[in-house]
Amino acid sequence: MDGQSMQTPPAQPRSLTGPRRATPYSRLTVIGMGSWGTALAATAARAGCETRIWGRRPDLARAMAETGENPDHLPGIKLPATLRPTSDLREALDGAEAVLLVTPSHTLRDVARSMRDYLPAGIPLALCCKGIERGTGYLLSHVVEEELPGHPVGALSGPTFATETALGHPTAATVAFTFSHHDRIEPEKAPAARLALTMQTEAFRPYVSDDLVGVEVGGAVKNVIAIACGMMTGAGFAENTRAALITRGMDEMKFLAEALGGRRETVTGLSGAGDLTLTCSSTTSRNMALGTQLGRGLSRDECFDGKPVVVEGEINAISVVDLARRLGVSMPICEAVHAVLHEGAPLTATFQQLWAAPIEGEPRALDLFLHPHEGDPA
Numbered sequence: 001m002d003g004q005s006m007q008t009p010p011a012q013p014r015s016l017t018g019p020r021r022a023t024p025y026s027r028l029t030v031i032g033m034g035s036w037g038t039a040l041a042a043t044a045a046r047a048g049c050e051t052r053i054w055g056r057r058p059d060l061a062r063a064m065a066e067t068g069e070n071p072d073h074l075p076g077i078k079l080p081a082t083l084r085p086t087s088d089l090r091e092a093l094d095g096a097e098a099v100l101l102v103t104p105s106h107t108l109r110d111v112a113r114s115m116r117d118y119l120p121a122g123i124p125l126a127l128c129c130k131g132i133e134r135g136t137g138y139l140l141s142h143v144v145e146e147e148l149p150g151h152p153v154g155a156l157s158g159p160t161f162a163t164e165t166a167l168g169h170p171t172a173a174t175v176a177f178t179f180s181h182h183d184r185i186e187p188e189k190a191p192a193a194r195l196a197l198t199m200q201t202e203a204f205r206p207y208v209s210d211d212l213v214g215v216e217v218g219g220a221v222k223n224v225i226a227i228a229c230g231m232m233t234g235a236g237f238a239e240n241t242r243a244a245l246i247t248r249g250m251d252e253m254k255f256l257a258e259a260l261g262g263r264r265e266t267v268t269g270l271s272g273a274g275d276l277t278l279t280c281s282s283t284t285s286r287n288m289a290l291g292t293q294l295g296r297g298l299s300r301d302e303c304f305d306g307k308p309v310v311v312e313g314e315i316n317a318i319s320v321v322d323l324a325r326r327l328g329v330s331m332p333i334c335e336a337v338h339a340v341l342h343e344g345a346p347l348t349a350t351f352q353q354l355w356a357a358p359i360e361g362e363p364r365a366l367d368l369f370l371h372p373h374e375g376d377p378a
């Protein structure tokens with residue numbers, strides 16, 4: 001790997017070039033044959049890693065093997081010939097040195113449980129889905145640790161539209177695993193470093209972080225904020241408003257990350273600010289697209305022409321808001337999205353109320369401005 005982490009404190013050197021270069025994994029398995037799983041599998045295969053991809057439908061695995069494309073989720077994009085698709089979980093996991101988990105977040109617990117019998121202990125698992133579990137409020141890493149104990153668990157996350165990554169457009173992401181004592185002594189052997197190198201191509205740049213919590217919270221919250229941005233854009237609000245939502249949304253992300261033990265600077269990195277910017281800027285994002293359609297007045301059933309589409313922020317509005325309330329963290333934008341999506345609140349009025357809410361934090365600055373000598377010794 002040729003760079004230091006963008007998201008780790010500069011005091012801890014993590015350059016893994018030269019004699020301390022990490023060894024990439026030679027066999028990787030991707031669990032999930034949707035667009036992102038396919039794009040990541042293609043990336044690993046292009047990087048020279050022997051890569052298998054598992055999907056639950058034999059017909060799709062067969063079609064991929066025969067055509068060299070994923071006709072359902074990434075039609076028209078040629079995949080590396082070395083990529084091996086299968087719907088047999090045992091075959092997929094046999095001999096894997098590391099595994100990427102890329103199914104929708106609400107299916108993760110079941111999928112992880114189904115892998116138990118086929119995975120020897122110690123194989124690193126990296127979450128590439130984004131969310132917080134509904135009901136428990138667990139970060140997805142905790143869900144996986146419960147279902148598959150005895151494995152290092154991390155995440156790969158960032159501003160990464162699947163189609164662009166699969167087409168080879170320059171893309172950067174963060175690979176985060178909590179560093180053990182040993183990882184700090186020999187960082188080149190740490191799963192984060194090895195996985196980052198496994199995935200690195202001329203186009204795909206993975207950066208290493210040890211703040212798994214910060215990375216996971218960024219991925220879960222940005223989807224809810226993207227729905228908010230879409231709602232306001234669809235309802236006719238303008239660019240100033242969207243920029244304000246992105247910035248204040250990033251604060252909500254920061255507060256939740258810190259409450260869970262994550263770091264502020266992670267939220268300003270690729271997996272936080274980077275992903276938030278991407279997702280809140282374009283209706284290529286399914287979350288932004290859902291919000292936009294609802295903002296224009298479509299009913300939920302009419303969105304995406306009635307087709308089923310994975311919109312993580314929709315369920316995660318519930319889990320994020322629930323978790324924030326339990327932790328006493330104020331997340332008014334996520335609350336507004338939750339109210340519109342799940343409590344039948346009127347969209348425009350809800351966002352107008354958000355705008356009219358008392359400004360927290362700033363009044364103190366205003367006080368200091370109006371009464372600059374208050375509290376000063378006489």
Ligand SMILES: NC(=O)C1=CN([C@@H]2O[C@H](COP(=O)(O)OP(=O)(O)OC[C@H]3O[C@@H](n4cnc5c(N)ncnc54)[C@H](OP(=O)(O)O)[C@@H]3O)[C@@H](O)[C@H]2O)C=CC1
Nearest residue numbers: 033034035036037102103104105107129130160161162310
């Ligand atoms: N697409 C993107 O640009 C990015 C997506 N992500 C994240 O990746 C995750 C996966 O999304 P993505 O690849 O886009 O999804 P897609 O919409 O492209 O595909 C959904 C995938 O999930 C599978 N699936 C649905 N239900 C189940 C289930 N019960 N058990 C197992 N598999 C199931 C589908 O299988 P089938 O085909 O059989 O229906 C399909 O493979 C999400 O968390 C998303 O936020 C992260 C970064 C970028």
Ligand SMILES: O=C(CO)COP(=O)(O)O
Nearest residue numbers: 158159160161285286287
């Ligand atoms: O997470 C993504 C990009 O980083 C994909 O966003 P959507 O799920 O909103 O399409």
